[in-house]
Amino acid sequence: MAFVIWPPVQSFYMENDMAIIQRLVRHLCTICMIGATTAITTLVLLILTEILLRSVFDSSLLVTEEFAGYLVSGAIILALAPTFHDGAMIRLTLLSDCLSENHRKVLELCMTLIALFVVLFWARYILRAALKLFDRGVTSPGVFAFPLWIPEGVTLFGLVSLAVVIFAHGLNLIWPKASVNTNEGAIDYGD
Amino acid sequence: AQNVTWRVTSTYPSKSHVGASFNAMAEELSRLTDGGFVLQLNLDGSLGFKGADNFEIVADNVVEIAETGAVDLTGYEQIFGVVGLPFVAPSNDDVLRMMDIVTPEFAAAFEKHDQIMIGWGSFPAVGIFGKHEISSVDDFAGVKIRTYDSFSASAFSDVGASPVQLAWSDVVSSLSSGVIDAVLTSSFGGAAIKAWDLGITDFSEIGYSTPITLLHVSKEAFDDLSPEYQNALLKAGDVYTQTNWKESLAAIDGFKASFREHGIAIHDKPNDDLKARFTEISETAASEWIKAVGPTGAELFQAIKEK
Amino acid sequence: MEIEIAIVLLAIFIGALALGLWAFVTLFVIAILMMVLGGDFSLEKAGILAAKVSVRASRSWELSAIPLFLLMGEMLFRADLSKRLFEGLAPIFRHFPGGLLHVNVAGCTTFAAVSGSSAATTATIGRISVPELLGRGYDRRLVLGSLAGSGSFGLLIPPSIAMIVYGVIADVSIVRLFAAGLIPGLVLAMMYSSYIALRGRGTKLDSKPENLSALLGLIPILVLVFVVLGSIYGGIASPTEAASVGVAGACMLILIERRMSWELLRSSLVAATRLTCVMGAVVISASVMSAAAGMVGIPQALANWVVGMSLSATMLLIAIAVFYIFLGLFLDGISIMVVSLPLIMPIVIASGIDPIWFGVFLVLMIELGLMTPPVGFNLFIIQSISGATIGEIARATVPFFLIMLSAVVLFTIFPQIVLWLPEKIF
Ligand code: NA
Ligand code: NA
Numbered sequence: 064m065a066f067v068i069w070p071p072v073q074s075f076y077m078e079n080d081m082a083i084i085q086r087l088v089r090h091l092c093t094i095c096m097i098g099a100t101t102a103i104t105t106l107v108l109l110i111l112t113e114i115l116l117r118s119v120f121d122s123s124l125l126v127t128e129e130f131a132g133y134l135v136s137g138a139i140i141l142a143l144a145p146t147f148h149d150g151a152m153i154r155l156t157l158l159s160d161c162l163s164e165n166h167r168k169v170l171e172l173c174m175t176l177i178a179l180f181v182v183l184f185w186a187r188y189i190l191r192a193a194l195k196l197f198d199r200g201v202t203s204p205g206v207f208a209f210p211l212w213i214p215e216g217v218t219l220f221g222l223v224s225l226a227v228v229i230f231a232h233g234l235n236l237i238w239p240k241a242s243v244n245t246n247e248g249a250i251d252y253g254d
Numbered sequence: 255a256q257n258v259t260w261r262v263t264s265t266y267p268s269k270s271h272v273g274a275s276f277n278a279m280a281e282e283l284s285r286l287t288d289g290g291f292v293l294q295l296n297l298d299g300s301l302g303f304k305g306a307d308n309f310e311i312v313a314d315n316v317v318e319i320a321e322t323g324a325v326d327l328t329g330y331e332q333i334f335g336v337v338g339l340p341f342v343a344p345s346n347d348d349v350l351r352m353m354d355i356v357t358p359e360f361a362a363a364f365e366k367h368d369q370i371m372i373g374w375g376s377f378p379a380v381g382i383f384g385k386h387e388i389s390s391v392d393d394f395a396g397v398k399i400r401t402y403d404s405f406s407a408s409a410f411s412d413v414g415a416s417p418v419q420l421a422w423s424d425v426v427s428s429l430s431s432g433v434i435d436a437v438l439t440s441s442f443g444g445a446a447i448k449a450w451d452l453g454i455t456d457f458s459e460i461g462y463s464t465p466i467t468l469l470h471v472s473k474e475a476f477d478d479l480s481p482e483y484q485n486a487l488l489k490a491g492d493v494y495t496q497t498n499w500k501e502s503l504a505a506i507d508g509f510k511a512s513f514r515e516h517g518i519a520i521h522d523k524p525n526d527d528l529k530a531r532f533t534e535i536s537e538t539a540a541s542e543w544i545k546a547v548g549p550t551g552a553e554l555f556q557a558i559k560e561k
Numbered sequence: 562m563e564i565e566i567a568i569v570l571l572a573i574f575i576g577a578l579a580l581g582l583w584a585f586v587t588l589f590v591i592a593i594l595m596m597v598l599g600g601d602f603s604l605e606k607a608g609i610l611a612a613k614v615s616v617r618a619s620r621s622w623e624l625s626a627i628p629l630f631l632l633m634g635e636m637l638f639r640a641d642l643s644k645r646l647f648e649g650l651a652p653i654f655r656h657f658p659g660g661l662l663h664v665n666v667a668g669c670t671t672f673a674a675v676s677g678s679s680a681a682t683t684a685t686i687g688r689i690s691v692p693e694l695l696g697r698g699y700d701r702r703l704v705l706g707s708l709a710g711s712g713s714f715g716l717l718i719p720p721s722i723a724m725i726v727y728g729v730i731a732d733v734s735i736v737r738l739f740a741a742g743l744i745p746g747l748v749l750a751m752m753y754s755s756y757i758a759l760r761g762r763g764t765k766l767d768s769k770p771e772n773l774s775a776l777l778g779l780i781p782i783l784v785l786v787f788v789v790l791g792s793i794y795g796g797i798a799s800p801t802e803a804a805s806v807g808v809a810g811a812c813m814l815i816l817i818e819r820r821m822s823w824e825l826l827r828s829s830l831v832a833a834t835r836l837t838c839v840m841g842a843v844v845i846s847a848s849v850m851s852a853a854a855g856m857v858g859i860p861q862a863l864a865n866w867v868v869g870m871s872l873s874a875t876m877l878l879i880a881i882a883v884f885y886i887f888l889g890l891f892l893d894g895i896s897i898m899v900v901s902l903p904l905i906m907p908i909v910i911a912s913g914i915d916p917i918w919f920g921v922f923l924v925l926m927i928e929l930g931l932m933t934p935p936v937g938f939n940l941f942i943i944q945s946i947s948g949a950t951i952g953e954i955a956r957a958t959v960p961f962f963l964i965m966l967s968a969v970v971l972f973t974i975f976p977q978i979v980l981w982l983p984e985k986i987f
Contacts, residue, residue, distance in 0.1 A: 099838070100830040103628050110629070110805035113419075114798050117433070121396060121416040125407050128421045132620030138628060138834055139619055139841030146838040153584040153843060153941045157952050170580060177577075178586045185589065188612035195310070202329040204306060206404040206419070211329065218616060261856065268903040269732050294858065298730050300900045302614045302852040311613055316606045421622040423725050424799035426735045432796030448734040 081238055088231045091224050092145035098217075099142040106134040125206040133214045140221035144228045168236055175233040182229060186222035193219055256480055259292045260318035263308060265299035266467070270442065271501035272321065273297055275375060279494040286486035293319070306330070308470075313368045315472040321375065324360070324466045325403055331363040332547045336554055337466040339543060340409045341536040343558070344461030346503065349376060351561040353466070359554060364470050372491030373469035375498035377440040378506040381459040383449045383518075384436030388458040390525045399436040400425060405543075406438055406462070409535045413528070426452060440465055441509040450516035457513055459522040460532070469494055566599050567859070574891065578935050588846035588936070592853040600857040610856070611849045618848035619841065622801060623678065623722055628837040629804035630681045633811045634688040635829035637782070640815040643689040645778030647697075652775060659761030662703055663754055665690050669711035670750045673718035675789050675807075677725075677800050679931055680840060683712025683939045687946045688836075695947070702957040703760060705949060709939045710961025711753055713928035718746035720793075720800040723895055723924050730902045733916045737983040741917050742924065744982050749968050756964055781818070785810045839945045840938070844893075847936065851896035860888060864901040874912040878973065881905060882926060889930020893938070897930075898923060918972075921979045925969050932958045932965075 113127040146152060159167050193215035195201075202208035266272040273295075280293040296317075303311060308320035309330055325338040336342065336356055343352045353374060361371045382388050384397060394415040401407045407417040418434050428434050429452040437443075444457060469491060476484060510520055524532070544551040570591060577587045592611060596602035602610075618624075637643045647661060654661050668686040676682050687708050694704045716723045719739030728735035785807065792798040792806045815821045854860055867880045888897045909919050931939040934955045943954050972979050 096831060096834070099834045100827075103632065103830060103834055103837070106625060107629060107632070107805050107808050110625075110802050111809055114792075114802055114806065117398065117416075117418055118797050121398065123407075123416070123418045125404070125417070125419040127419055128622045131622055131625040135621070135625040135628060135837075135841075136616065136619035139838050139845070142834050142838035143842060146835050146842075147583075149835070151835055151839055151945060153839060153944060153951075154581050155578050155584075155935070155951050156581055157950065158579050159581045174580065174582050174586075177590070178583055181586050181589050184593075184608060185611060185615070188608035189616070191609070192310070192612050192616070199330065204326050204329045204403070206407055208329065214620075215616065218619075267730060267732075269730065269906070273903075296855060296900075298899055298903060300896075300903075301855050302617060302848055302896075304617060307613055307617055311610065314606070314609050316602075316610050316613075420799060421801065423623060423722065424801055426725060426728075427720050427793070428796075428799045430736060431794055433799055446729055446732070448736070451734050451736045 081234065084231055084234065088148065088228055091227060092148050095141045095143075095221065095224050096145045099138045099145075102134045102138040102141065106131055106138070109134065126209075129203055129205045129207075129209070133209075133217075136214060137217050137221075140218050141224075143221055144224035147225055147232075148228045172233060172236050175229060175236065179226060179229045179233065182222055182226045186219060186226060189215060189219045189222060256483060257290055257292075258287075258479065258483060259294055260471075260475065261294045261301075262296060262319045262321070263301050263303055263311070263317045264297045264321040264467075265304055266297060266321065267446070268295070268297040271498060271505050272375060272467075274501050275494050275498040276321075278497040279373075279490045282493040283486055283490040286489060287483060291483055291486060309367065309369075312470055312472050315474040317472075318475040319372075319469065319471045321467050321469050324374075324468050327468070330367065332543070333359055333363050333550065333554070334468075335405075335543055335547075336551070336558070338403060338405055338463060339536065339555075340405050340462055340539050341532050342540070342555075343464060346379075346464075348561070349464045349466075350499075352558050355557050355561065356554065359550070360468060364468075365473075368473045369470045370473055370476050371468055371470050372488055373495040373498075375467040375469065375495065376502050377442045377465040377467070378502060378509065379459065379464045380438055380440050380443075380462050381457055382436050382438055383444045383454045384456050384458065385453060387456045387519065387521045388436075388460070389521055389523055389528065391528050391531055393458075397436050398434045399438055400428070400434050401438050405539050409462070409539065410438070412535050412538075413531055429453065438462070441506060441513070445509045445512060450513070450518055454518060457518050457520045458524075459520065460524050460528075462532075563599075570594055570599065575935065584936070584941065585842035585846040588843065588850045592846070592850040595850070595853045595857055595859075599859075600853075602856075607853075610852065614849045614852045615845045618845050624841070624844065626676065626678065626801045626804040627681050627684065627840065628833055629808050630676060630685045631688065631836050632829060632833040633804070633807040634685040635832045636808070636811045636815060636825065637785075638689055638692070639825050639829050640811075640818065640820045642781055642811075642814065642818070644693060645775070646689070646782045647693045648775040649777070649779035652773065657758065659703075659754070659757040659759075660699070661694060661697065662699055662707060662757045662761055665694070665704070665707040666711045666750050666753045666757065669708070669714050670718065670746065671786060673714035673746065674720075675786075675793065675800070675803055676715050677720040677722040679713045679715035679928065680844075680938050680942060681804070682715030683708060683942045684836060684840070684946065686712065687943060691943075691947050700761070701949070701953075703757060704957075705943055705947060705954050706957035706959070706961050707753060707757055709932050709937075709943055709954060709958040710965065711750065712939050712942070713931050713965075714746050714750065716924050716928055717742045717749070717921070719743060721924065723898070723927055724920060726895055727898060727902070727920045727923060730899065731906050731916055731920065733920055737917055737986075738920045740983040740986050741921050741979050745921055745925075745968070745972055745979055748971075748978060749965065752964050752968060753961065756960060781814045785814060836942075836945055840942060843936075843938070843941055847893045848896065851892055851900075854892060855896075855900050860892070860897055860900040861904060863888065864904040868904055868908050874914055875973075877908065877912055878914070878922070881909075881922075882969070885923070885926035886929055886933070889926065890933050891936050892930075893936070894927030894930040898927065915976065915980060917983055918976050918979045921972065922969065925965060925972075929962060929965055932962050 113124050116122040193212050196215055197212035201211045276295050283291045305326035308322040309327055311317050312320045324334045328335040343349045364371045391413050394413040397415045398418050399410055399415050400420045401417040410417045426447050540555050574591050593607045596607040669682050672682050672686050724738040725735055728738050788810045789803050789807045793800055793803045798806050867884050931937055934951055940951050940954050
């Protein structure tokens with residue numbers, strides 16, 4: 064079992080490396096959360112503008128439905144990494160609550176590996192789709208021909224960030240010492 | 255003989271002329287192959303794909319056959335937009351002639367993206383479902399009308415209406431609460447939302463456009479078929495096209511009868527002023543579209559006009 | 562798909578969830594396995610499909626109302642407006658057995674008239690009511706259960722996304738369906754309230770001396786409800802757009818109350834975004850799983866089986882109910898409806914069942930699915946709001962699930978409860 068064997072090897076340097084990774088993860092989460100909240104704010108303003116234009120100026124943006132889609136999608140996907148990092152994702156805990164500390168860690172490590180694999184698999188096919196859209200210069204069929212690789216690229220960024228966070232979560236399980244200082248200098252992006 | 259099952263995806267309702275046409279196609283295919291070639295129909299958008307999604311999943315052979323609105327595919331190839339140009343084919347005969355002219359071009363566009371076009375379908379022509387008759391330019395003044403693409407938005411703002419963009423799922427409550435006054439849609443769409451329950455009193459047929467759908471299959475999947483099955487598929491595609499046209503025409507009469515029965519007046523005589531404006535609008539829209547497509551577009555549009 | 566593979570997949574599904582694999586990952590894994598093991602898909606094709614469906618599902622216009630309603634709820638909560646709402650309601654409700662627990666039911670019933678989605682209803686009302694009710698010492702099980710039960714009114718009381726989908730596929734008037742959902746929604750609300758009153762007898766809560774000035778605390782929220790409802794029924798905004806009117810209204814209220822700060826805006830945005838993500842991740846992977854199930858033909862096979870039994874009208878309804886409740890354990894109800902309706906609808910019509918009545922019946926079936934584990938969106942939402950485990954919430958929901966089921970029986974015996982209003986109006 065990895066974390067039983069490895070801790071003695073843990074060196075000064077390794078701890079330092081781990082600190083760097085954890086800092087990277089925190090920065091990444093902050094960036095993602097800023098992107099996601101910006102998307103939600105823009106969504107509010109977009110829809111309010113549409114209502115105002117329609118009811119006061121007899122006019123319409125004509126792209127509200129399409130862009131609302133990109134924005135809500137962007138918000139969800141970008142928020143995946145920080146939300147996972149906070150441990151807020153839905154999961155059942157009835158079984159792991161009955162396990163001993165060590166067994167729980169092995170189980171958690173397995174689950175983390177599966178999650179990492181799944182997210183990378185997902186990201187790989189988003190990458191494939193994004194590249195195709197970019198190569199062919201595909202745009203939306205709407206009023207404003209919007210290049211579709213842009214929202215697809217945002218999705219890719221969100222998923223890769225999620226993979227990084229999951230990877231770091233796994234490392235944390237193997238070298239738990241590294242997580243001692245996670246709160247020090249943590250960037251607070253909410254409660 | 256081979257045993258082949260192909261999946262079909264379409265967002266259009268199984269309970270419509272589209273469903274009937276797919277059933278006819280599946281029967282023909284089964285007849286031609288002694289039951290060896292089966293179609294698994296997934297209509298009503300039940301697989302979770304919409305519009306342009308079909309283009310890629312068929313190109314990648316995830317689903318073998320899809321039926322997709324031509325205008326939804328303009329983001330891939332601008333040429334598909336020709337059938338959505340305003341007033342490009344005002345009558346049913348015009349639509350048939352137009353499809354004869356554009357089919358080779360569309361087939362070539364699909365070929366570029368690893369697909370084969372094996373048929374097409376249509377919906378009854380779009381018209382305006384509103385709260386008063388619309389047959390002159392003045393009738394458009396200040397009407398908040400839900401349109402569905404860039405052509406229709408600019409066409410109706412040209413005649414003084416206020417085009418509004420709304421999700422289709424919001425149309426029902428928006429019509430009954432007065433967020434919008436009118437909706438531009440096929441008589442099929444008007445019947446689907448039961449327009450008479452939403453305060454609609456008039457249906458104005460203005461010959462704006464006939465929605466065209468395209469039946470396309472994966473080239474990879476097609477190449478895997480035996481020549482005999484390939485032929486059967488192409489024949490079944492023709493059956494789709496013919497059934498769709500016939501059933502769509504038959505459906506129009508049914509829709510109109512039910513509009514009249516529920517007190518919706520039908521108008522099909524736009525006055526000369528309005529017709530003249532429509533011709534101008536048609537030319538402007540076409541020239542913009544030609545700019546995006548290039549010389550092929552100009553030739554194609556010319557051919558359709560001279561038919 | 563062979564029955565053996567189906568059983569193995571079911572075991573993996575339940576096992577993975579029980580071992581604590583994140584729900585969105587589990588759904589994704591099952592979707593891929595279903596296509597690769599149960600269908601003729603290569604891993605690559607399964608990946609392409611998953612990528613396409615996930616992106617499509619995440620870009621839905623109907624989904625966009627959810628973060629905005631959540632944002633509105635967070636802002637009201639952080640500006641203490643929801644606390645003042647409860648302080649205002651306390652003197653009114655303290656005389657009723659069950660006290661403020663009725664706020665869950667009444668709040669969801671009112672909010673359901675604004676929102677077409679059950680998820681938005683559960684999340685918005687829950688965000689406001691759960692902390693208050695738990696803080697005031699109300700019975701946890703009643704708080705969580707009544708929210709899971711009445712949150713699902715979002716689909717039953719008009720407007721309703723599920724009814725729009727049903728109306729289009731079944732070719733039934735959507736406004737008549739909307740009218741048909743209203744009275745059953747109110748009847749169900751009364752049944753829930755009666756149960757709460759029965760269970761909540763003798764609870765001596767909120768016995769603080771009455772302060773009538775607290776009633777003034779009701780005004781801001783009442784104004785907000787009036788503005789949002791007014792924007793929909795006054796023809797200003799569509800139901801989906803009304804969410805942004807709600808956010809703007811909440812901002813105005815908070816500005817008037819002089820409680821607005823960057824910190825309030827920032828923390829509300831972060832909290833709303835996070836909850837949107839928690840739900841969105843499950844919504845997206847659940848649609849991938851629904852698409853996969855449709856691809857390999859599971860719901861179609863089961864629906865065909867139901868159709869093939871040639872049952873009497875009553876037995877048919879029971880079979881359809883079992884079909885929906887079973888598939889509703891794992892799949893999203895609206896997806897099941899879309900896949901199965903083209904098969905089931907003809908036989909329903911042939912059995913002489915009224916299609917409007919059947920629409921309400923189906924919506925109730927979908928709502929039951931929202932309340933059952935392992936995949937029940939109302940349970941997921943309440944978990945993220947309250948921090949309780951899915952098991953605890955599911956147990957708390959059992960009575961409300963049973964009440965809804967008995968309401969279905971009631972509406973079957975007395976179909977006029979459903980059909981009276983649409984017949985009266987048109
Ligand atoms: Na509702
Ligand atoms: Na469920």
